[in-house]
Amino acid sequence: MHLIAYLLSLAVDIYILVIILQVIISWLVIFGVINLNHPQAQNLMGLIKKLTDPVYKPVQKYIPPIGGIDITPLIVIMGLSILRSVIVGALYTL
Template identity: 35%
Template sequence: MVKEIVHILIEFTIWFIIIGTLLTWIPPRSRNTTVWKVIDLTEKFLRPIRSFVPPIGGIDISPIVAIIVLQIIDSIIRRL
């Protein structure tokens, strides 16, 4: 039961990171507060990762690193 809840939370977080990352590619003309809240929450989650993984050639790979780490954690928890 707990494993399934953790799995759902990790999946939700992964999708949240993907959506937040895609929203950063949209020009900032949107005044939709929901869009900005998603971006802000995603940035707060990715900021610590950026301190360990700098951009490579100007490309921010912190979302990829975060998703990989979350999938590894999910895999470990599901095997327990």
């Protein structure tokens, strides 16, 4: 059970890093550091969007952007952290 808990925790950590990477890249695009007309930038953003959109969409239905700021990544990270703590804690006690 410890191996399953470790792998689950690792998967959640990697997904959280992908979310943080997506947020940083979106800021860099807004500030003009990254040009989305570049094919590699388009490929990277497309991949990250495919990974994050399935989780973002249900959250965005209930929580719209606040003052033009999308807080979906923050809510998803908090939810994943809580879910990881509960599930991994339960697996370690088995």
